[in-house]
Amino acid sequence: MVDSEKPKMMDEQNQEDESVMKGGENQTPAPEETNADQQVNDEPETVEDFRDSPFAEDSEYSEEEYKKFVELYDRTLAEIKQGEIVTGRILAKTDNEVLVDIGFKSEGSIPLEEFNDPDEIKIGDEIEVFLEDIENTDGQLILSKKKAQFMRLWDQVVDTFHQGGTIEGKCVRRIKGGIVVDLQGVDAFLPGSQIDVKPIRDFDSLIGQTFTFKIVKVNRPRRNIVVSRRALLEESLKEQRKDVLENIEKGMICEGVVKNITDFGVFVDLGGVDGLLHINDLSWGRIRHPSEVVKLDEKIKVVVLDFNDAKDRISLGMKQLTDHPWKEVEEKYPEGSIVSGKVVSITDYGAFVELEKGVEGLIHVSEMSWTRHGIHPSKIVSVGETVEVKVLNVDKEKKRISLGLKQLTEDPWKEIEKRFPVGTKIKGTVRNMTNFGVFVEVEEGIDGLIHISDLSWTKKIKHPSEVLRKGEEVEVVVLEINKDERRISLGYKQLQEDPWPVFEEKYKVGSETPAKVVRFVDKGIIVELPLGLEGFVPASQMVESSMEKIAKSLKEGDELKLTVIEFDRKNKRVVLSEKEKETKKKKEAEAKEKEEVEKFLKEQDQPATLGEIAGHDAAVEEPEKKTESNEDKTEEKKEETEDKAEKSEESDDSEEKKDDAPAES
Numbered sequence: 178m179v180d181s182e183k184p185k186m187m188d189e190q191n192q193e194d195e196s197v198m199k200g201g202e203n204q205t206p207a208p209e210e211t212n213a214d215q216q217v218n219d220e221p222e223t224v225e226d227f228r229d230s231p232f233a234e235d236s237e238y239s240e241e242e243y244k245k246f247v248e249l250y251d252r253t254l255a256e257i258k259q260g261e262i263v264t265g266r267i268l269a270k271t272d273n274e275v276l277v278d279i280g281f282k283s284e285g286s287i288p289l290e291e292f293n294d295p296d297e298i299k300i301g302d303e304i305e306v307f308l309e310d311i312e313n314t315d316g317q318l319i320l321s322k323k324k325a326q327f328m329r330l331w332d333q334v335v336d337t338f339h340q341g342g343t344i345e346g347k348c349v350r351r352i353k354g355g356i357v358v359d360l361q362g363v364d365a366f367l368p369g370s371q372i373d374v375k376p377i378r379d380f381d382s383l384i385g386q387t388f389t390f391k392i393v394k395v396n397r398p399r400r401n402i403v404v405s406r407r408a409l410l411e412e413s414l415k416e417q418r419k420d421v422l423e424n425i426e427k428g429m430i431c432e433g434v435v436k437n438i439t440d441f442g443v444f445v446d447l448g449g450v451d452g453l454l455h456i457n458d459l460s461w462g463r464i465r466h467p468s469e470v471v472k473l474d475e476k477i478k479v480v481v482l483d484f485n486d487a488k489d490r491i492s493l494g495m496k497q498l499t500d501h502p503w504k505e506v507e508e509k510y511p512e513g514s515i516v517s518g519k520v521v522s523i524t525d526y527g528a529f530v531e532l533e534k535g536v537e538g539l540i541h542v543s544e545m546s547w548t549r550h551g552i553h554p555s556k557i558v559s560v561g562e563t564v565e566v567k568v569l570n571v572d573k574e575k576k577r578i579s580l581g582l583k584q585l586t587e588d589p590w591k592e593i594e595k596r597f598p599v600g601t602k603i604k605g606t607v608r609n610m611t612n613f614g615v616f617v618e619v620e621e622g623i624d625g626l627i628h629i630s631d632l633s634w635t636k637k638i639k640h641p642s643e644v645l646r647k648g649e650e651v652e653v654v655v656l657e658i659n660k661d662e663r664r665i666s667l668g669y670k671q672l673q674e675d676p677w678p679v680f681e682e683k684y685k686v687g688s689e690t691p692a693k694v695v696r697f698v699d700k701g702i703i704v705e706l707p708l709g710l711e712g713f714v715p716a717s718q719m720v721e722s723s724m725e726k727i728a729k730s731l732k733e734g735d736e737l738k739l740t741v742i743e744f745d746r747k748n749k750r751v752v753l754s755e756k757e758k759e760t761k762k763k764k765e766a767e768a769k770e771k772e773e774v775e776k777f778l779k780e781q782d783q784p785a786t787l788g789e790i791a792g793h794d795a796a797v798e799e800p801e802k803k804t805e806s807n808e809d810k811t812e813e814k815k816e817e818t819e820d821k822a823e824k825s826e827e828s829d830d831s832e833e834k835k836d837d838a839p840a841e842s
Contacts, residue, residue: 262325267302270295277306277320285318292322305329323362330363334402338392346404347387351380358390358404365390371405374414375436375446378473418449422488425450427481430498435475443467445479445493452491454479461496461535463521470495502535503576510536510568510578515585520562528554530566530580538578540566545582547589548622550663557582589623590663596620597655597665602672607649615641617653617667625665627653634670634677634749635709644669677746680710684741684751692753694735697728704737710751714739718754 265277265285274286275298287306289295307324337344346358346365355368367390369377377383390404425431425447433445433452443454459470471477479493510516510532518530518538527541545557558564570579597603597619605617608624615627632644645651657666684690684706692704692712701715701724714737721727731737740761743752 285320287320338395343389348383365402365404371407374410414449421450429481452493454493458494514568517565520558528558538580540580547583610641625667627667627669631668688741692739712751712753714753
């Protein structure tokens, strides 16, 4: 029995197979059929073959009856075509296949795995099968139960698509971009964007669920079907959306579902209409991300803040459903009260503490510690930490609350003078070094400064690292305490007795002393004197006054004989000279000569003898004679010069006359 609605899918190959089944005249026999013995033993297939065959004599049918049977058989074969759905009857079942009779000359086989429940297969049951091939190499029909079911369902899906109807399906597995849906035996594709009106984040949660779908696309050649669930949901929401838009008003409180969460806010589904709940309207308090307040698919209450004329942009608020937290802030947090809060933000100038949602106070960096100055607030508190603070000031209008952290502990500088009186020796740890001194921690959080000038009595220190090391424990002397400015001055050299009174006696101005070259500076030399004192020799006080020549002639460690030319105890300064010794010798020689001259002049005041007078007169006359002779020579030279001048003038006059003579003629 052939299905009257079977698709016309027969091709040229089917026609060739049909001609083979009918035994046409032009059929070329196969090599196996050329065997004569085989032809004799085979049954006749046509009336002519029956008439000429040996079976005609033994047959119980007449030629006319046989002819009717052949025509009936041929008519049955003509109606069975490859690629059609036919009805067959189960003949037998084996371990691997099921034999089915479809009214053809041979039975067809169907793989056992194509039956959903092999135990329910019964001999004699009629089933629909798809004829894949009329004859295989074994001469059997190739049938398929699954393909027959698919063809039936495919026709139903196509009809549903053209009619615009819906169909139920089950989500069976997830693939890239969507889900495979089983439409009662036909696989269809459900894109992720067509699952719901809101984004679906977990596709796996839909596997195994059954929904109603709308067929949106059918591709016959590729046997592809695309379905959509969103299209049905949108249709059902149209009326609901219309009602929402008609009734929406500013200030109206409504309920919605969190549809999507972004960095800037939350999209809320109000029933087919989406509204935006901005992050600033989520909470009175500080939040970093909307997910801290709401979750996806959560039902929340919101208030309509505003919308445009088209009502396609609706602004929502959630914090507006509660009172402003600053309304009674002065009563909740009076000045001087101690409260606790959570650190929510840290900046360079302090830390913000959340006392409650929407109420924050600032701990300024200066109010964090009595002793730790110049450090970042993150070194004292951390984000998320719960701290106790003291309310210092409340400004309701500007919405500012000043908080203090150090006020919860006693000020260590309050009685600092009692713990560290001036002149006492204490121990501390070197914490930091600068160009101007060393900071020593004398107590936890309290540092004192050793100025660079208080590191050594005798040496000129360029950097504190020449004397102390960071982390070293040292003993110091308290020199001064300034409680108002919170400063302690310490001394290191004061641990030893001041040697300058001894130096003053040892190195008086004019005294000579040996010295060793320590280093060269721009304007002179630093030398080390006995007793460990350092002195300075200017370049101008060296025999070689050029620093270039001094550096070539001397090196560090060389010894010199120097003279002290300046001693300043107040400023701890000693200046020496190398050429002062020679200068001193010259001054002594000049003084001695002056003394002799004065002595001679004194002797001139006494009465002179005749011999001395004679000797003196001779000495006086001789210079006079020399003077007269010189004067005479000068006069003679003068006369010679005048004579030469007169002669030259006469010669010039004669030449002029010679030149004028021709002109007169």
